[in-house]
Amino acid sequence: MGFVLFISFCCCRCAVDEYVSAVKRMGCEVLELLADGLKIQARDVFSKLLKDEQSDSVFRLNHYPPCPENYQDMNGRNLIGFGEHTDPQIISVLRSNNTSGLQISLRDGNWISVPPDQNSFFINVGDSLQVMTNGRFKSVRHRVVANTLKSRVSMIYFGGPPLSEKIAPLPSLMEGSEDSLYKEFTWFEYKKSAYKSRLADNRLGLFEKIVAS
Template sequence: MASKASLEVSSLVVPSVVELAKESSTSIPSRYLRSDIEKAVVPDGDRVLEIPVIDMQKLVSGGPNNSEVEKLDFACKEWGFFQLINHGVDSTLLENLKAEIDAFFKLPMEEKKKWWQSPGNAEGFGQAFVVSEDQKLDWGDLFFMVTFPRRLRNPNLIPSLPSPLSESMERYTSDLNNLSTAMLEKIAEALHMETEEMTEFVGEGRQTIRINCYPPCELSDQVMGLTPHSDATLITILLQLNDVDGLEIRKDGKWVQVQPLPNAFIINVGDILEIMSNGRYRSIEHRGTVHPVKERFSFAAFFGPRLDGELGPAPSLISEQTPAKFRRATVQEFYKGLFARRLQGKAYVDTFKIQQD
C-alpha cells in the first residue's frame, strides 16, 4: 500500500484571503483579479437550476426494478449532479458542524497558523493546486485533510482541532464514509456492474475533505471563489454550510446556479467514475462564486479508490460494441499527475481519453 508521504504534493503557500478581505477592495492584489469570467445565466427569468433529487431511503429500500435506481442512473448520465434527501445523517449534527466550522474560520490568524499548510503539503489551511508564482488565485481559503483510512491521517490535524469541532468532524466524516459506500453500491447497480467489481476497485477507499470559506468581495464579478473544474473523484458529497448560494455548474455550455435544499447533500460524478463507467456517466465542470457582501461556506467530501489499484473502465462495461474510451493507469499515476497541475476545467481527465478512429 502506498504511504501517505507518496501523495504529498507541490503546493506553494499563499496568503490568507480571509485576512486580505478585511482590507479595502482597492488593495486586492492583481493575482486575484480576472477579466475572463463567464457570467452565469438565470433560466426562465428568475428561477435557479433545479437539478434531480434522489431519495436515499427509496434508493436502498426498493426491490427489483427500483424506479429510484433508474432516477439515479438518469441523474448521473444526463446531469452529473443530484441532490440527496433522506440521507440518514443527523440534522442536529449538521447544524452543530455548521456553527463550529464558522467559529473555526473566525479564529485569530495567529491561532490558525497552527494548522496552516507547509510547503509541499496540501493539508491544513491555505489553497490547493497552486503550482506557479504567477497563476491566478482563488478568492477563498480552504481547510484540507485526509480523513480515511485513518492510518493515513495527519496526527496533528483532527485531534488538535478545537472541541467540539474535532468530535463532530470524526462523527460526520465516518457517517459520510458509510453513505458513500452505500451510494457507490447503488451506482454499480445502475450501471449493471457486478457489486464485487466496484467493491474490489474501491478497496479500503480514500476520503479527503475540503472546507471552503469565500469571503465577500466588492469586486465579486472580477474574482473567482473556486476555479472551474471537475472533481478527480468517484463521487463528491457537498454540504452548503450557510444560506449564501454560489455553486454553479456548466449545463448545456452555460453557467447556471444551483440552490441546495435545506440540509440536503449535493452529490456529483467525478472524473474517476467517468473513466470507470466508460463515459456513461460524466463529470461536470463547476465553480464557486463570491458574494459582494456575504461570506460563504461549503464542505466537500471526496471519495476515491484504494491507492494501490489500477484505474480504467470496468471490464464488465467493455465489449466489442462498447470499446474502452479511456486508457488504464495506476491510481498513483493518476493522482501524481493531478496534483502537478493547476485546475483547468476537464483538461486533466481528457488526457486519459483514447482517440477513437
C-alpha cells in the first residue's frame, strides 16, 4: 500500500511540475509580446525575471465549496470566497473549472463577472508590472464570490521576480519629460509591505510619487 501511495504521489508531483513549467512559458511569452507592444528592444526585459533561478514565483490551487442561498449576506449577495485585491507579482496565469465566481472591478468601482471557461487561461497584470511600465499596464483588482450550486477550483501561477530585484519604471520608457510615478523598491520590500497590509488596500500607495501637475 505504501509503495502504491508513493508512486501516486510521484505521478501527481510530476504532473504539477509539468503544468507549472508550461504556464510559466506561457507567462513569459505574454510578457515578451507586451514588451514588443511597448517597443522595448530587449523583449525579455520582463520574462527574464521569471526565468531567473532565483525567481520568487508561486503556484496555488484554490477550492471554493458551494455556498447555499441561505448563507448569503444581509443584502442577498453571495458571500465572498476571496476578497478584492490586486496581485503583487509581475503576472498571473489562471485557469479554473467551468464555474462562475471570478469578478473584476471596473474604473467606476462596479464589479462584473468573468464568464467561466475551463478551456481558457486568464492573464492578470500584477503590481510589479504596473510599476515597471510606469502605469501603462494596470494591475487588475479582482475577487471571487461563492457559487450557490457548484464548487469552484482555480489554479494560479504567480510569476514573481527575485527577492533582491529592484522594481522601478524602465528607463527605456522614461524618455522625454515623463515623470516616474513610483519610487524604486526591491521585490522583498514590496512583498514584506504587502503582507503587513489588508487585502483590499492599495498596496502601491506607499511607493507612489507625488507628481507636480
